[in-house]
Amino acid sequence: MSGDKNKIFKSTCCYCGVGCGVNVTLEKNKTITVQGDKDHPVNHGMLCSKGLNLQYTVNDKSDRLLYPQMRYNKNMPLQRVSWDDALNRTAAVFKTFIDKYGPNSVAFYASGQCLTEEYYVINKLIKGFIGSNNIDTNSRLCMSSAVTAYKMALGEDSVPICYDDIELANCFFITGANPAWCHPILWRRVEAHKAANPDIKIIVTDPRVTDSCSLADLHLQINPGTDVTLNHAIGRALIEAGNIDSEFIANHTEGFDAYQQKVFERTLKESAQICGITISEIELAATYIGEAKGFLSMWTMGLNQSSIGVNKNLSLINLNLITGHIGKPGSGPFSLTGQPNAMGGREVGGLANLLPAHRDLSNEQHRLEVQKFWGGTTISGKTGLTATEMFEALHDGRLKAIWILCTNPLTSLPNARFAEEALKRAKFVVIQEITDKAETLAYADVILPAAAWTEKEGTMTNSERRISHLNKIIDAPGEALPDAEIICRFAKKMGYKGFEYNSMEDIYKEHAKLTYRTSINIHGLDYKQIDKSNTVQWPFNKRSESGTKRLFTNHLFYTSSKRAIIHSPSDQLNSELPDEDFPFILTTGRVRDHWHTMSKTGKVSKLKQHIKDAFMEINPADADFLSIEDNQVIVVRSRRGEVQVKAKISATIKQGVVFLPMHWGKILGSDLNRANNITSTIVDPLSKEPDFKYCAVNVEKFKKD
Numbered sequence: 001m002s003g004d005k006n007k008i009f010k011s012t013c014c015y016c017g018v019g020c021g022v023n024v025t026l027e028k029n030k031t032i033t034v035q036g037d038k039d040h041p042v043n044h045g046m047l048c049s050k051g052l053n054l055q056y057t058v059n060d061k062s063d064r065l066l067y068p069q070m071r072y073n074k075n076m077p078l079q080r081v082s083w084d085d086a087l088n089r090t091a092a093v094f095k096t097f098i099d100k101y102g103p104n105s106v107a108f109y110a111s112g113q114c115l116t117e118e119y120y121v122i123n124k125l126i127k128g129f130i131g132s133n134n135i136d137t138n139s140r141l142c143m144s145s146a147v148t149a150y151k152m153a154l155g156e157d158s159v160p161i162c163y164d165d166i167e168l169a170n171c172f173f174i175t176g177a178n179p180a181w182c183h184p185i186l187w188r189r190v191e192a193h194k195a196a197n198p199d200i201k202i203i204v205t206d207p208r209v210t211d212s213c214s215l216a217d218l219h220l221q222i223n224p225g226t227d228v229t230l231n232h233a234i235g236r237a238l239i240e241a242g243n244i245d246s247e248f249i250a251n252h253t254e255g256f257d258a259y260q261q262k263v264f265e266r267t268l269k270e271s272a273q274i275c276g277i278t279i280s281e282i283e284l285a286a287t288y289i290g291e292a293k294g295f296l297s298m299w300t301m302g303l304n305q306s307s308i309g310v311n312k313n314l315s316l317i318n319l320n321l322i323t324g325h326i327g328k329p330g331s332g333p334f335s336l337t338g339q340p341n342a343m344g345g346r347e348v349g350g351l352a353n354l355l356p357a358h359r360d361l362s363n364e365q366h367r368l369e370v371q372k373f374w375g376g377t378t379i380s381g382k383t384g385l386t387a388t389e390m391f392e393a394l395h396d397g398r399l400k401a402i403w404i405l406c407t408n409p410l411t412s413l414p415n416a417r418f419a420e421e422a423l424k425r426a427k428f429v430v431i432q433e434i435t436d437k438a439e440t441l442a443y444a445d446v447i448l449p450a451a452a453w454t455e456k457e458g459t460m461t462n463s464e465r466r467i468s469h470l471n472k473i474i475d476a477p478g479e480a481l482p483d484a485e486i487i488c489r490f491a492k493k494m495g496y497k498g499f500e501y502n503s504m505e506d507i508y509k510e511h512a513k514l515t516y517r518t519s520i521n522i523h524g525l526d527y528k529q530i531d532k533s534n535t536v537q538w539p540f541n542k543r544s545e546s547g548t549k550r551l552f553t554n555h556l557f558y559t560s561s562k563r564a565i566i567h568s569p570s571d572q573l574n575s576e577l578p579d580e581d582f583p584f585i586l587t588t589g590r591v592r593d594h595w596h597t598m599s600k601t602g603k604v605s606k607l608k609q610h611i612k613d614a615f616m617e618i619n620p621a622d623a624d625f626l627s628i629e630d631n632q633v634i635v636v637r638s639r640r641g642e643v644q645v646k647a648k649i650s651a652t653i654k655q656g657v658v659f660l661p662m663h664w665g666k667i668l669g670s671d672l673n674r675a676n677n678i679t680s681t682i683v684d685p686l687s688k689e690p691d692f693k694y695c696a697v698n699v700e701k702f703k704k705d
């Protein structure tokens with residue numbers, strides 16, 4: 001803090017997983033301004049367009065939900081009620097369903113934007129006291145393929161690198177990611193590194209020419225869905241050139257022989273044809289990787305959001321393993337997380353298939369440890385419903401009640417019209433929200449107003465395992481409460497003991513205690529220590545107060561053999577393939593200045609200037625064939641529905657492929673703009689992450705009836 005007039009607080013940007021540090025000034029008139037924190041190890045004072053405009057999302061309270069609302073039946077309008085009335089009724093309904101249909105008749109659907117303390121209490125409530133594992137979050141839509149692959153390859157879901165590896169790497173393999181738009185501050189570090197060291201090599205793999213390609217020495221513009229084939233082909237080329245680390249493979253991995261057999265199943269010529277690139281491009285990528293002293297692979301949704309997302313991840317991690325580029329400076333497989341605290345959710349085990357601190361839900365001993373610690377009911381070994389499964393279960397009546405917080409699934413889930421119908425059919429819907437614009441509110445039986453960023457205290461963990469402490473800076477408007485407090489009040493109404501916390505830090509300390517003797521270990525870490533070190537990377541111990549920069553520096557992995565596993569995944573795609581009726585491949589993604597379903601960025605006029613309206617990108621040859629002109633309204637249809645947007649004709653996208661941004665829905669626009677009206681419900685069989693990057697569609701000019 002400084003001066004008498006304005007107070008300055010440290011916080012962390014609440015948008016992406018980069019986790020930039022910000023200084024928030026509380027002005028005399030109770031509004032805030034935001035600046036990059038020059039002392040922060042992530043961003044050194046820099047902020048991207050979203051971060052620079054954070055204050056507008058908080059200062060504008062015109063859309064905020066201010067008090068609880070409730071209705072006694074679906075035909076009644078919602079009415080203002082007290083917190084006690086809202087939570088008493090919700091507890092009574094939950095108890096009735098649990099008694100009548102069992103604990104799996106209720107579910108919580110949360111968000112990678114929740115704070116760690118919030119995640120922790122929701123997870124404890126449903127798994128440890130209600131006795132169901134029906135908790136999932138929108139992180140399922142984002143990085144669950146990476147979680148599964150890390151666990152399969154390294155033994156646990158552990159990101160091995162730190163951001164400082166960017167300045168130490170001399171080859172970047174950026175695949176299925178557009179960090180120039182989606183992780184801008186990390187990208188600026190890559191840009192600065194390349195400017196200072198022009199010899200470093202940057203390979204970008206993407207079916208589209210994105211802004212990240214502007215820095216690439218090599219852009220592999222592969223056909224959608226062919227990532228595993230490409231990664232295997234690069235693996236083969238590395239082996240053929242002798243550019244692998246045989247000593248590391250022999251001493252610290254298992255599975256190489258089967259892998260070698262697998263990657264030699266296809267010739268480079270065959271792989272190049274499948275991927276739609278040349279053999280020499282594959283060989284050049286292998287040369288750049290093979291000759292690098294530091295090799296950093298970076299990826300995100302292009303790999304994760306796929307019917308074979310786990311296989312794509314595994315095939316990429318293999319490239320780090322066969323070259324020995326892990327656990328050393330400038331090297332490692334680095335999954336960029338999309339959301340600001342997806343990592344915190346992973347720490348507390350806040351998904352349907354996880355337990356706290358990387359314990360295994362299928363391991364009875366692990367379940368007993370957590371059960372004893374929480375002192376609640378028996379923790380079930382059965383995986384709960386994942387994101388898309390929850391809505392299927394609501395649709396067919398297996399699930400009676402759902403509590404949705406901090407996320408807007410009717411824009412973000414695949415096949416959104418189905419999700420809408422599912423909410424319509426649900427017996428009881430609780431929506432814990434900030435904005436009165438969320439599409440889910442139309443289906444709510446109870447609405448609980450939540451506090452927003454800067455209105456509550458807690459912690460978040462960014463993509464490099466860096467924990468930061470966010471201060472409460474201003475009061476929430478009206479009767480809105482912090483999410484963790486709402487959950488704890490509800491738990492007490494249910495009659496559960498163990499939710500009598502005096503502060504958010506009490507929750508944090510309990511979470512930290514549960515990590516003792518696990519790979520995460522933050523036991524003994526409190527807010528004071530995080531503040532003292534500015535931020536801390538887990539695992540933490542008192543000898544190293546800022547935590548641990550890199551994992552696996554001793555080359556001992558978390559598997560039972562202590563060796564990393566080189567898997568041999570299939571490259572067979574399970575997606576909905578194009579055919580005569582639906583001849584185009586649809587892929588979806590983000591734009592630079594918007595975030596998720598635009599409940600925050602949609603309030604900021606500066607951010608709406610970059611790209612004003614929803615659009616569909618199409619190659620000029622395809623547009624010519626369909627007689628479509630630039631900016632003309634078109635209809636994109638799949639077997640599930642349609643989207644009406646303007647065409648953007650661009651040679652940056654491959655022929656036969658079209659692209660829709662994922663942000664637009666009712667918050668800014670209409671549900672006709674919503675990309676997820678048409679996306680596929682196919683999910684990866686292991687991670688259950690949806691196939692947002694591939695489905696079959698057709699396109700035509702919009703005709704008025």
Ligand code: SF4
Pocket residue numbers: 013014015016017018019020043046047048049050051052183184185186
């Ligand atoms: Fe916020 Fe991400 Fe931008 Fe950093 S890069 S300012 S965390 S949106």
